[in-house]
Amino acid sequence: xxxxxxxxxxxxxxxxxxxxxxxxxxxxxxxxxxxxxxxxxxxxxxxxxxxxxxxxxxxxxxxxxxxxxxxxxxxxxxxxxxxxxxxxxxxxxxxxxxxxxxxxxxxxxxxxxxxxxxxxxxxxxxxxxxxxxxxxxxxxxxxxxxxxxxxxxxxxxxxxxxxxxxxxxxxxxxxxxxxxxxxxxxxxxxxxxxxxxxxxxxxxxxxxxxxxxxxxxxxxxxxxxxxxxxxxxxxxxxxxxxxxxxxxxxxxxxxxxxxxxxxxxxxxxxxxxxxxxxxxxxxxxxxxxxxxxxxxxxxx
Numbered sequence: 083x084x085x086x087x088x089x090x091x092x093x094x095x096x097x098x099x100x101x102x103x104x105x106x107x108x109x110x111x112x113x114x115x116x117x118x119x120x121x122x123x124x125x126x127x128x129x130x131x132x133x134x135x136x137x138x139x140x141x142x143x144x145x146x147x148x149x150x151x152x153x154x155x156x157x158x159x160x161x162x163x164x165x166x167x168x169x170x171x172x173x174x175x176x177x178x179x180x181x182x183x184x185x186x187x188x189x190x191x192x193x194x195x196x197x198x199x200x201x202x203x204x205x206x207x208x209x210x211x212x213x214x215x216x217x218x219x220x221x222x223x224x225x226x227x228x229x230x231x232x233x234x235x236x237x238x239x240x241x242x243x244x245x246x247x248x249x250x251x252x253x254x255x256x257x258x259x260x261x262x263x264x265x266x267x268x269x270x271x272x273x274x275x276x277x278x279x280x281x282x283x284x285x286x287x288x289x290x291x292x293x294x295x296x297x298x299x300x301x302x303x304x305x306x307x308x309x310x311x312x313x314x315x316x317x318x319x320x321x322x323x324x325x326x327x328x329x330x331x332x333x334x335x336x337x338x339x340x341x342x343x344x345x346x347x348x349x350x351x352x353x354x355x356x357x358x359x360x361x362x363x364x365x366x367x368x369x370x371x372x373x374x375x376x377x378x379x380x381x382x
Contacts, residue, residue: 097122097350102334104327110320110335117280118339122346129342136349137177143356147212148182150361154209154270157352158217160226161277162315163305164287165338166345167218170277174349175216184209187218196237200224200254201261211269221261222274222322225254229318230311255325262331272331273355275348276323277338281312 104110123129147153159167175183186207195203201221209215228234229251235243243250262272288309291301308315327333334351338344366374 097347099334099351099354102336102347102351104323104333104335106328106332108324108327110324112278112316112320112335115278115335116337117278117283119337119343121340121343123342126342129346132346133173133342133349136174136346136353139353140174140349140356141177141179143353143361144178144182144214146361146363147214147356147359148179149212149363151212151364152269153359153361154211155214155352155355156209156217156265156270156272157214158220158222158272158274159277160219160222160275160319161338162279162284162312163308164284164291164300165277165279166341167277169341170275170345170348171216171218173345174352175214178214182212183214183216185216185218188220188223190234196239200238201257205261208265208270221258222326225251225258225322226315226318229321230314251321252325255322258326259328259331262326262328266330271355271359273351274327274331274333275351276319276333276335277344278335279338281309283339284309 123132147155159171161167171185184207186204188204191203204217204221207215207217232247235250265272288301288305291297323333323335334347336344336347
C-alpha cells in the first residue's frame with residue numbers, strides 16, 4: 083500500500099446522508115432530531131484531514147461541473163442565529179474556484195423587492211449552468227420569519243390575501259415546491275440544509291461573541307429579541323421542512339452544536355450530490371482533435 087492509499091485510509095469515515103434527510107411527506111418534530119451526535123473525527127488533526135480531503139474532491143467536481151456545462155447546483159442554508167452558516171460555507175467551499183461559485187445573502191426585503199412577488203429577489207440570483215449557487219438564507223424566510231412575525235405581510239401588498247393563516251402558508255409552500263420542481267427539470271440540483279442548533283448552545287455562542295472583542299460586531303440586540311421567539315421558530319421550521327422536502331430537493335437536518343462535525347456532514351452531502359451527477363469532461367470530435375493536432379504542430 084502506498085503513502086497516498088494509507089492517507090486515504092486514515093481519513094476514511096462513514097457519513098450516511100440518509101441519517102439527516104427529511105423524507106418527502108414526513109411530519110417533522112425537531113425535538114426528535116439531535117443537535118449533537120458522536121463526532122466523525124477523533125482529533126483536530128483528523129478533522130482537518132477529512133475536511134481537506136472533501137475540499138480537494140469538491141474542487142475536482144466543481145471543475146467537472148463547469149466543463150460539462152449541463153447542470154447547476156443550488157445550496158440553501160437556513161438556521162437560527164449563531165448556528166454556523168457562514169463558517170460552514172467558508173470552510174466547506176474553501177477550495178472552490180470563485181469564478182464557478184456565487185454566494186447570495188438575503189435580509190429583510192427593500193422597497194423595490196416588496197414591489198414583486200416573494201420569489202422574485204431570489205430567482206434573480208439563481209446559478210447558471212456550470213456554477214454552484216449558495217443562498218445564505220433564502221426564499222424560505224417567507225415561511226419562517228414572516229410566519230413568526232406576520233406583521234411583515236402588511237408591507238408585501240398581497241392582493242386578496244387569505245385571511246386564514248394556514249391557507250396562506252399552504253399557498254407559499256406550493257409556490258416553492260413548484261419552483262423547485264421547475265428548476266430540477268431544467269438542470270438545477272437543489273440541496274437544502276437546516277443547521278439544527280440547541281437553544282443552550284446558541285446562548286453559549288452569544289456570550290462568546292460578547293466576550294471576544296473581535297466578535298462583538300457579530301452580535302446585536304435584535305439577535306436577543308429573536309431568541310424570545312424560539313418556540314415559534316421551531317414550529318415554523320417543522321412545518322416548512324415537512325411541507326417542502328422532496329426527493330429532488332431534499333432538506334437535511336444537520337446537528338450543529340459541534341461546528342466541525344456539522345461542516346464534515348455538509349461537505350459529504352455536497353460531495354455526494356456532485357458525484358451523483360456522474361459528470362464527465364466533454365469529448366472532442368474528430369474534427370476538433372484534428373484541429374488541435376494541427377495547432378500543436380504549429381507550436382512545435
